[in-house]
Amino acid sequence: RAKHNGKNNYQFYDANMNVHTIERLAFEAQLRRALENNEFVVHYQPKVSVQTGKVVGAEALVRWQHPENGLIYPTEFIALAEEAGLVGKLGMQVLDKVCSTIANLHAAKKVFGRIAINLSGAQFNDEFLLHELQKVIDYWEISPTDIEFEITESMVMNNHEQAIAHMDGLKSAGYTLSIDDFGTGYSSLAYLKRFPVNSLKIDKSFIKDMPADANDTAIVLAIIAMAKTLGLKVVAEGVENKVQLETLFKSQCDEYQGFYYSKAVPEAAFIELLELQ
Numbered sequence: 255r256a257k258h259n260g261k262n263n264y265q266f267y268d269a270n271m272n273v274h275t276i277e278r279l280a281f282e283a284q285l286r287r288a289l290e291n292n293e294f295v296v297h298y299q300p301k302v303s304v305q306t307g308k309v310v311g312a313e314a315l316v317r318w319q320h321p322e323n324g325l326i327y328p329t330e331f332i333a334l335a336e337e338a339g340l341v342g343k344l345g346m347q348v349l350d351k352v353c354s355t356i357a358n359l360h361a362a363k364k365v366f367g368r369i370a371i372n373l374s375g376a377q378f379n380d381e382f383l384l385h386e387l388q389k390v391i392d393y394w395e396i397s398p399t400d401i402e403f404e405i406t407e408s409m410v411m412n413n414h415e416q417a418i419a420h421m422d423g424l425k426s427a428g429y430t431l432s433i434d435d436f437g438t439g440y441s442s443l444a445y446l447k448r449f450p451v452n453s454l455k456i457d458k459s460f461i462k463d464m465p466a467d468a469n470d471t472a473i474v475l476a477i478i479a480m481a482k483t484l485g486l487k488v489v490a491e492g493v494e495n496k497v498q499l500e501t502l503f504k505s506q507c508d509e510y511q512g513f514y515y516s517k518a519v520p521e522a523a524f525i526e527l528l529e530l531q
């Protein structure tokens with residue numbers, strides 16, 4: 255290759271590779287430092303009952319409080335943490351913080367349902383996951399029934415039987431499961447029926463242009479109808495306005511999340527929000 259392209263080209267290509275490698279290694283080093291320095295924070299977005307308007311749960315969403323660059327969102331670092339093999343460690347820090355929040359909610363006698371945590375593929379497939387979870391649960395003296403795990407279709411589509419076994423393990427231990435970003439993956443309905451999940455979360459891309467976009471609206475209504483048929487709860491994500499909420503109300507959607515009610519907020523603000531309702 256070097257000979258064919260000529261010496262200069264080869265060196266140019268090589269130099270580019272080095273820039274990427276250096277950037278990547280620098281980012282990895284920053285991630286490692288961030289894990290050591292406790293720079294990750296968890297914010298909570300309320301899950302709201304469509305019919306009553308009450309907060310019935312929350313989703314934990316990780317953010318990186320970077321000392322120089324401010325608050326960084328997970329879309330900027332989760333994939334890289336996964337590639338660097340750091341997402342398991344990050345996931346355990348998130349779990350620990352969520353459990354501490356649940357313990358605080360218990361102490362404040364706030365009873366409101368579960369907190370949902372996003373699981374990465376690496377965590378979901380980790381044979382030690384249940385054992386690691388148990389340690390954290392015991393430390394904070396809370397129960398698996400306080401926690402829900404959100405998994406995506408892509409995580410369960412490669413190896414159905416193994417995924418079902420992992421889901422059964424979590425369910426038997428008392429955790430609740432939901433399928434996140436539903437509609438963007440390749441779930442076959444036949445398998446969906448066999449998944450021990452409690453709810454489906456409709457991906458926000460379908461909610462975005464509803465009700466103006468007739469196709470998206472039809473998809474949302476079909477997912478809700480199907481979920482009901484399968485005995486699953488259905489949650490809409492990314493609800494930003496009143497007309498979207500009204501459409502969901504009419505179609506008997508169970509719960510929603512979105513900026514219309516609240517974005518994800520720090521623990522103290524979340525507890526305050528519970529007090530106000």
Ligand code: C2E
Nearest residue numbers: 315316327328329348372373374492493494511512513514
């Ligand atoms: P997700 O689990 O589907 O979370 C929903 C995302 O939609 C969140 O983005 C949330 O802030 C955003 N969102 C909520 N309401 C609205 C709305 O009304 N409009 C719009 N446009 N967006 C809304 P965020 O926090 O940036 O998280 C992005 C993704 O990162 C999450 O998608 C999830 O896949 C992943 N993630 C977040 N926290 C964790 C974590 O602790 N562990 C792992 N493995 N992944 C995480």
Ligand code: MG
Nearest residue numbers: 313372404434
């Ligand atoms: Mg989620």
Ligand code: MG
Nearest residue numbers: 434435455491
């Ligand atoms: Mg989602």
Ligand code: MG
Nearest residue numbers: 434435457458
């Ligand atoms: Mg999403």
